[in-house]
Amino acid sequence: MADHFAAFSFVDRITEHEPGRRARGRYVVPADIAAFPPCLVAEAVGQLAAWVSMAHIGFRGRPVAALANETRFRSDVLPGNTLELAVEIESCDEHAVAYAGRASVDGAEAIELVDCLGPMLPVEEFDSPAALAARFELILADGAPPGRFHGVDAPRVTRTTGSAGASASASLLVPESAPFFGDHFPRRPVFPATLLLDAQIRFALEVAVDAMQWPADTRPVPSRMTHVKMRSFIPPGATLVIDAELAPRATEATLKLSARMNDKTVATARLEVVARKRENARAYQ
Amino acid sequence: MTQAKISGEEIAAVLPTVSATIADALGCDVEEVKPDASLIDDLDAESIDFLDMVFRLERAFKVKIPRGKIVENARGTLTEAEFEQNGIVTDVGLAQLKEYLSEVPAERFKTPTKVKDIPRLFTTTTFAKLVIAAQREAG
Numbered sequence: 001m002a003d004h005f006a007a008f009s010f011v012d013r014i015t016e017h018e019p020g021r022r023a024r025g026r027y028v029v030p031a032d033i034a035a036f037p038p039c040l041v042a043e044a045v046g047q048l049a050a051w052v053s054m055a056h057i058g059f060r061g062r063p064v065a066a067l068a069n070e071t072r073f074r075s076d077v078l079p080g081n082t083l084e085l086a087v088e089i090e091s092c093d094e095h096a097v098a099y100a101g102r103a104s105v106d107g108a109e110a111i112e113l114v115d116c117l118g119p120m121l122p123v124e125e126f127d128s129p130a131a132l133a134a135r136f137e138l139i140l141a142d143g144a145p146p147g148r149f150h151g152v153d154a155p156r157v158t159r160t161t162g163s164a165g166a167s168a169s170a171s172l173l174v175p176e177s178a179p180f181f182g183d184h185f186p187r188r189p190v191f192p193a194t195l196l197l198d199a200q201i202r203f204a205l206e207v208a209v210d211a212m213q214w215p216a217d218t219r220p221v222p223s224r225m226t227h228v229k230m231r232s233f234i235p236p237g238a239t240l241v242i243d244a245e246l247a248p249r250a251t252e253a254t255l256k257l258s259a260r261m262n263d264k265t266v267a268t269a270r271l272e273v274v275a276r277k278r279e280n281a282r283a284y285q
Numbered sequence: 286m287t288q289a290k291i292s293g294e295e296i297a298a299v300l301p302t303v304s305a306t307i308a309d310a311l312g313c314d315v316e317e318v319k320p321d322a323s324l325i326d327d328l329d330a331e332s333i334d335f336l337d338m339v340f341r342l343e344r345a346f347k348v349k350i351p352r353g354k355i356v357e358n359a360r361g362t363l364t365e366a367e368f369e370q371n372g373i374v375t376d377v378g379l380a381q382l383k384e385y386l387s388e389v390p391a392e393r394f395k396t397p398t399k400v401k402d403i404p405r406l407f408t409t410t411t412f413a414k415l416v417i418a419a420q421r422e423a424g
Contacts, residue, residue, distance in 0.1 A: 067337050095352040096336065117340050119333075227312070231333050268312065 003182030005135050006148035008192060010044035011051060011085065013143030014136075020056035023048055024086045025139070028146040031080035035151075037283055038222065039198035041077050041111045042068075045101040046194070049087040049116070053097035055136050056089075059129040063097045063118030065193035068228035070114040073221070076283040081105045096120055126185035152180055155191075155199055157242070159206075167245040168207045172199055172259070176237040191234040196259060196267055197225070204244040204255045204271050205284055212248050218275035220253065221284055225271050232266040240266070251275045296320075296388075296413045299346070303413045306345050310337040320410045321390065335404065338412060348419035355415070356403050359385045374398040386411060 016024040025048045029036045050063050077083065087101035096119045102112045123129050138144055156173045174191045181189035201222050208220045234240065238261055245256040252274045259267040300320060308315040311328055324330040330338070339350045351358075360368045361381050368378035379398055383391070388410040395402070 066333055067340060069340075091349075093352075098340065115340070115344065117336060119336060227309075229333060229337060231331060 003179045004131070004186050005144065006183060007150070007179035008043075008152075008183040009047065009144075010040065010083075010149070011047050011139055012146050014048070014051065014140045017052070017140060020052065020089060020092055022086070022088050023052045024084070025051075026143075027083040027085060029077060029079055029081045029083060030147045030149055030151075032147075033079050033149065033151040035283065036077050036079060036081070037198050038073050038077070038111055039194040039201065040152075041083065041103045042071055042113060042197075043192065043194040044083055045085055045087060045103050045111065045113050046116065046118070048085045049089065049097060049099040049101055050118070051136055051139070052087060052089055053092045053099075053118075053120070054123065054132060056092050057094055057120070059123055059133050059136075061094055061120030062123045062126055062132070063120055064190075064233075065230050066119050067115075067117040067230075068113060069116065069226060071225040071228070072112040072114070073223055073225070074109045074111060075105070076281075077103070077105055077110050078282070083110070094120055124187070126188050126190075128186070150179070152195060153178070154202070155195065157199055157203055159203075160241075166207075166211050166248070167243065168203075168210075169241055169243045170203055172196075172240040172242050174234055174236060174238040174240065178236075181236055188233075189236050191236065191238065193228075193230045193267070196234065196240075197228065197269065200242055200244070200257045200259065200267075200269065201225075201271060202284065203242055204246075204257055205273065207244045207246055207255065208248075208253050208273050211246055212253060214275050215251060217278055218251075219278055219281050219284075220273040221276045221281045223252075223272050223274045225269055228267075228269040230267050232261065232264065234261060234266060291414050291417050295417050296410060299413050299416050300409070302345055303342065303416060304409055306341045307338055307409060307412065310334055310341050318409050320413075321388070321408050323393070323405060324407050324409070324412075325405045332404075335407075339415075342412065342416055343419075346416050346420065348416060348423055350415055350419045355407070356400065359403060361385060369400050372400050374400060374403075382406075388414065 010027045011025045012027050014025045027044050054062050084104045087099050090098040098117045100114050103110045157170050159170045161169045184192050205220050241260045243258045247254045255271045257269045304318040305315050308318045386406050389406045
């Protein structure tokens with residue numbers, strides 16, 4: 001269980017907690033990892049909301065990623081940064097948690113999540129309720145020791161159709177095993193939705209680079225992601241087909257993203273990308 | 286839904302926004318979202334879409350729609366045992382269901398009706414009625 005609360009856990013400490021309503025927290029991004037992509041920043045915000053909601057219903061249920069109506073990407077987070085996390089719980093009961101949240105670094109907003117909803121599932125299916133409750137007490141009190149995250153390897157993505165067109169497909173191989181499966185989740189390993197979204201964003205940016213002329217010294221970066229909907233759990237070892245369909249507009253573009261597993265759509269989202277100076281676009285170099 | 290009758294005028298007033306919201310949630314054209322369209326059979330909605338639609342309708346109309354209780358509400362004043370036996374809707378339950386879902390064409394009710402298949406009956410108008418019920422609840 002060395003990976004539990006380590007390999008994919010992004011809240012070190014809860015610094016303010018109004019039960020069932022709101023919380024603030026902190027996460028120190030290890031300085032020795034290669035990168036901390038925006039989707040993991042979003043994951044950290046979602047995890048803080050998950051802690052507040054699980055505690056609110058006595059660790060009988062845990063929310064899973066399902067709907068994120070809007071994610072606004074503001075600025076990159078770098079290894080060594082300290083994330084200041086904040087969530088506002090709009091509603092929380094045995095069925096679902098609805099929340100909004102943000103992450104900042106040194107007062108500068110890195111990401112904002114608006115209108116997110118996670119259905120609650122029985123916690124025993126995924127993790128030990130007692131272990132979760134004990135972890136919550138730890139991060140609410142002294143905080144957990146930082147630095148236990150060692151990065152994640154991006155899943156293998158191979159383009160299968162389209163080279164310079166407005167739409168393209170690729171295969172994505174979910175690893176059979178990885179440290180994050182020990183944390184997400186110990187009793188039922190699931191490929192994290194945020195890692196899928198990260199891979200989809202990277203693929204979408206490739207499509208945008210190939211299909212459009214971008215101003216000199218710039219490259220496309222995500223500015224806003226909307227309509228994120230996760231329809232199914234993705235198990236270890238799954239093979240997905242990911243699609244990106246681009247609608248260009250001058251120096252920006254919108255892409256429709258989807259992921260399929262065994263011909264069934266498992267995730268959909270829309271992504272807006274804009275041109276940004278290369279030196280300010282480090283997260284997706 | 287509340288027992289007080291919901292009028293056609295009330296439904297007509299909210300239907301355009303309900304249809305647009307459902308279209309946005311399902312990523313389809315609003316023209317496809319007809320008032321009597323079965324959300325599952327005609328528009329391919331899944332359980333996560335129902336959650337999404339309710340979430341969006343709450344924002345669009347600034348109301349609170351109880352999640353996970355649509356089927357429970359369909360029972361009305363009947364007890365669970367009166368409404369269903371071993372996952373099959375009883376005769377008295379079916380009569381209650383037809384009254385609750387009065388907008389659904391009669392031929393769509395199967396005999397026997399399984400409880401798990403009740404969401405197949407839900408239409409765009411069903412969700413319009415949910416919104417109106419929530420608006421009444423909010424006063």
